[in-house]
Amino acid sequence: MPPPSDLRVIIVGAGLAGLIMAIMLEKAGIDYHILEQASRLRPLGTSISLHPVILDIVDQLGLLDEMVAMSKPLRGITVLSSKGRKVGRIDTRSKKQKRGHQAMVMSRPDLHELLLSKIPAQKLTTGMRVLGMTETQSGVLVTCADESTFFGHLVVGADGAYSATRRIMYSDLKMQGLLPEADKTPLYVDKQCVVGMTCPLDPVKYPVLLDSGCEVKVLLGKDQHTSMWILPLQGNRLAWCVGGPDPQMMMQDTGSGRSSPSNHSHGSGRQSPPSSIGRGRQSPTSSGRNSPQDWYPETAVEICEDVRNFKCPYGGSVMDIIDATPKGLVSKVLLEEKMCCTWYHGRIVLIGDACHKIVPFFGQGASQAILDAACLVNMLYDLPSRSSADLTAIFKSYVEQRSGPARVASDSSREFADLIYDQGFKADVARSIVLRFTPMWLLRMITGTTTGIRPGLTFLPPPTGTGKLL
Numbered sequence: 001m002p003p004p005s006d007l008r009v010i011i012v013g014a015g016l017a018g019l020i021m022a023i024m025l026e027k028a029g030i031d032y033h034i035l036e037q038a039s040r041l042r043p044l045g046t047s048i049s050l051h052p053v054i055l056d057i058v059d060q061l062g063l064l065d066e067m068v069a070m071s072k073p074l075r076g077i078t079v080l081s082s083k084g085r086k087v088g089r090i091d092t093r094s095k096k097q098k099r100g101h102q103a104m105v106m107s108r109p110d111l112h113e114l115l116l117s118k119i120p121a122q123k124l125t126t127g128m129r130v131l132g133m134t135e136t137q138s139g140v141l142v143t144c145a146d147e148s149t150f151f152g153h154l155v156v157g158a159d160g161a162y163s164a165t166r167r168i169m170y171s172d173l174k175m176q177g178l179l180p181e182a183d184k185t186p187l188y189v190d191k192q193c194v195v196g197m198t199c200p201l202d203p204v205k206y207p208v209l210l211d212s213g214c215e216v217k218v219l220l221g222k223d224q225h226t227s228m229w230i231l232p233l234q235g236n237r238l239a240w241c242v243g244g245p246d247p248q249m250m251m252q253d254t255g256s257g258r259s260s261p262s263n264h265s266h267g268s269g270r271q272s273p274p275s276s277i278g279r280g281r282q283s284p285t286s287s288g289r290n291s292p293q294d295w296y297p298e299t300a301v302e303i304c305e306d307v308r309n310f311k312c313p314y315g316g317s318v319m320d321i322i323d324a325t326p327k328g329l330v331s332k333v334l335l336e337e338k339m340c341c342t343w344y345h346g347r348i349v350l351i352g353d354a355c356h357k358i359v360p361f362f363g364q365g366a367s368q369a370i371l372d373a374a375c376l377v378n379m380l381y382d383l384p385s386r387s388s389a390d391l392t393a394i395f396k397s398y399v400e401q402r403s404g405p406a407r408v409a410s411d412s413s414r415e416f417a418d419l420i421y422d423q424g425f426k427a428d429v430a431r432s433i434v435l436r437f438t439p440m441w442l443l444r445m446i447t448g449t450t451t452g453i454r455p456g457l458t459f460l461p462p463p464t465g466t467g468k469l470l
């Protein structure tokens with residue numbers, strides 16, 4: 001059944017979630033408009049991986065060949081000590097040898113640019129910071145910071161971890177006494193990273209760049225809480241990430257400021273990391289923590305000093321790699337988490353990081369955002385009418401389908417972050433056991449699925465089945 005005529009969707013945010021949603025709506029013949037707060041879309045971030053679980057969707061959207069061309073298949077993860085001693089390796093292909101069951105690793109800026117190139121210019125307005133929403137009988141009037149207004153029959157909040165859409169929706173629910181307690185807590189954060197992507201490097205100096213696959217090298221700092229990841233990307237570039245516990249959070253941990261894991265929505269009951277950072281440096285997050293600016297380059301560099309003496313697995317110094325990174329491609333990242341209970345209200349619904357902020361390991365954030373968008377657009381295509389009741393019915397069923405898998409993705413990403421970053425004897429033992437007997441949750445997280453089920457877009461012809469990752 002085709003969607004109701006003249007259905008119009010307002011998407012807030014032109015991140016990966018908003019852009020992929022727009023591409024799907026375009027294919028479904030549903031009218032939409034994207035409002036993005038940034039006046040210029042700066043392609044930021046480092047590597048991102050997309051799970052095989054989304055391959056049928058990108059195939060149906062006609063994006064698969066371009067994505068395969070810009071990515072490398074994930075082959076494995078080698079964990080080394082900071083001195084270069086091998087701690088262990090996870091073969092990410094071991095349980096899923098079937099064609100197409102490998103994650104694709106690519107540059108996030110490249111992916112963002114690819115998706116952006118598919119959006120007709122007149123469907124995206126930049127410099128539009130959404131501030132307010134007023135629901136009427138027939139739709140929602142969205143107001144931006146410059147007082148311009150946009151009308152849609154529904155609003156999709158794809159505006160990331162610090163979603164204004166969520167804030168607006170939650171303040172309304174709170175006033176009505178309908179907001180669950182769990183949704184009143186702020187995002188949880190106890191780790192931070194600096195990420196970057198080098199300019200193209202010389203493959204003679206770094207022969208690893210010539211490999212067709214991607215082997216991630218993780219360098220573990222000893223007793224200093226900082227680790228480094230390095231991985232090769234297409235285009236002779238290396239992506240890297242230097243990270244560890246957030247010093248401010250560690251200091252707060254001894255005081256009163258920290259939200260305890262039991263407050264925390266993922267509810268895994270894990271223990272706090274050891275609160276012993278005490279190296280006297282200022283937290284780079286002290287003025288801007290929990291700010292949407294966290295991915296931006298300006299505050300990024302200090303933490304990199306911690307890895308100056310790490311042994312580079314490709315020869316030379318790890319600082320050579322950091323130094324070969326253009327300033328604009330370095331970003332500071334807080335590894336926030338939040339699994340929201342409430343994903344919709346009235347004619348407003350959330351997707352991506354706006355409703356489930358997952359620590360960014362192995363592209364769970366991006367893959368889950370794509371799955372959200374696919375599920376929602378499938379339902380919008382079959383929407384019987386533009387009435388509020390019909391929208392509520394599909395939003396309810398969207399959340400029923402998506403919240404469980406998103407929670408699994410969030411929990412397994414957190415387990416993996418703890419596995420890599422936690423320090424001390426117990427953490428060392430746990431790490432060596434896990435690396436030797438790779439548990440199912442870890443493989444499922446890295447490869448995206450153990451069942452082989454790949455959701456699709458029900459309104460498009462079936463995938464061509466060329467999920468050809470080598």
Ligand SMILES: Cc1cc2nc3c(=O)[nH]c(=O)nc-3n(C[C@H](O)[C@H](O)[C@H](O)COP(=O)(O)OP(=O)(O)OC[C@H]3O[C@@H](n4cnc5c(N)ncnc54)[C@H](O)[C@@H]3O)c2cc1C
Nearest residue numbers: 013015016017037045046130159160164295352353360365
């Ligand atoms: C700059 C950046 C770099 C990243 N780099 C990596 C990476 O290297 N590796 C990784 O695994 N993950 C990375 N991520 C996270 C990953 O992209 C997301 O987890 C995933 O793609 C889902 O994102 P999203 O589209 O839901 O939210 P986001 O990617 O956060 O996009 C939200 C968008 O909404 C816009 N927005 C916010 N508020 C408003 C408002 N009030 N009005 C209008 N627009 C608004 C934002 O400007 C942004 O463009 C990065 C995210 C960002 C923002």
